[in-house]
Amino acid sequence: MPGQVRAIFKKWFWNTYDYLGTLILVNILWVLCSLPVITLPMAMSGLFRVTNRIAAYEETGVRDFFSGIRDNIWRSLRLCGAFAAVLLLLIINILFYLRIMALWSWTGAILSGAMIWLVMFVGLLGIYCFPLLGQRETSTWQIIKTGMFLVLDNARYSIGLLMVGLAILMVSLLSGVGILFGGVAAIGVLCSTGLREIQKQYEISETDEVSDKEEARGWRDLFRPWEYQ
Numbered sequence: 001m002p003g004q005v006r007a008i009f010k011k012w013f014w015n016t017y018d019y020l021g022t023l024i025l026v027n028i029l030w031v032l033c034s035l036p037v038i039t040l041p042m043a044m045s046g047l048f049r050v051t052n053r054i055a056a057y058e059e060t061g062v063r064d065f066f067s068g069i070r071d072n073i074w075r076s077l078r079l080c081g082a083f084a085a086v087l088l089l090l091i092i093n094i095l096f097y098l099r100i101m102a103l104w105s106w107t108g109a110i111l112s113g114a115m116i117w118l119v120m121f122v123g124l125l126g127i128y129c130f131p132l133l134g135q136r137e138t139s140t141w142q143i144i145k146t147g148m149f150l151v152l153d154n155a156r157y158s159i160g161l162l163m164v165g166l167a168i169l170m171v172s173l174l175s176g177v178g179i180l181f182g183g184v185a186a187i188g189v190l191c192s193t194g195l196r197e198i199q200k201q202y203e204i205s206e207t208d209e210v211s212d213k214e215e216a217r218g219w220r221d222l223f224r225p226w227e228y229q
Contacts, residue, residue: 005157005160007197008161008193008194008197009164011055011193011197012189012190012193012194015054015055015189015193016185016186016189018054019054019060019189020182022050022060022061022062023050023054023182023185023186023189024181024182024185025062026046026047026050026062026065026185027180027181027182027183027184027185028180028181029043029046029062029065030043030046030047030184030185031043031179031180031184033046033069040080041073041076041077041079041080041081042069042073042076044076044079044080044130044133045068045069045071045072045073045075045076045133045134046064046065046066046068046069047065047068047184047185047188048068048130048131048133048134048188048191048192049064049065049067049068049069049071049072049134050062050064050065050068050185050188051131051134051185051188051189051191051192052131052134052135052192052196054189054192054193055131055189055192055193055195055196056196068134072133072134075133075139075140075143076133078140079129079130079133079140079143079144082140082144083122083125083126083129086122087119087122090115090118090119090122091119093111093112093115094112094115094116094119097109097111097112097115098112120162121151123162124151124158124159124162125144125147125148125151126147126191127147127151127158127161127162127165127191127194127195128146128147128150128151128158128191128194128195128198129143129144129146129147130188130191131191131192131194131195131196132146132147132195135195150195150198154198157194157198161190161191161194164190165187165190165191168183168186168187168190169183169184169187171183172184172186
């Protein structure tokens, strides 16, 4: 597991580095598309079309953001709606159980704690569901079931991805400009790369045929990128 985690983060770094310019533009488009929250599903479907292609070592550009919206908007709407409904229900339950702690302290604490763990599980589920949305033409329910299986079967790996994703989000928010110029896109690349790597152990990745494009990279490539072919 530690070696797998190091490999995923190394690939995520180079995937982000290689497409930094594209990701900045895609991130700006994501922010513009999601300013009215109701259009967030549109932004998500476009973002993960681009990041999935990056993780699969396929050529991509801003045009794929718009093709992703065209192809996946309705499934993205259903998926985002399902996540929003579940999260809203869990938050309402947490607030309710916190209120009853004055009367039944242990009961309220246990139940509210359980709801918080479920919120975390939903966050873990999102790591895989949104990349799966752009990868497969399957139903929303099938995407959710696949995501649940991957989370439960790879709990530590999934928690690691979530923690890094939250760290990127926090740094982006604190910097102010990060959330506009790359933070969300970097998280998208992390999720897409993480999904692709974890699929390899089940031999269900749809991008195995391009694995030969994955080349060893070192710090020299960071300062001398023209030598990378």
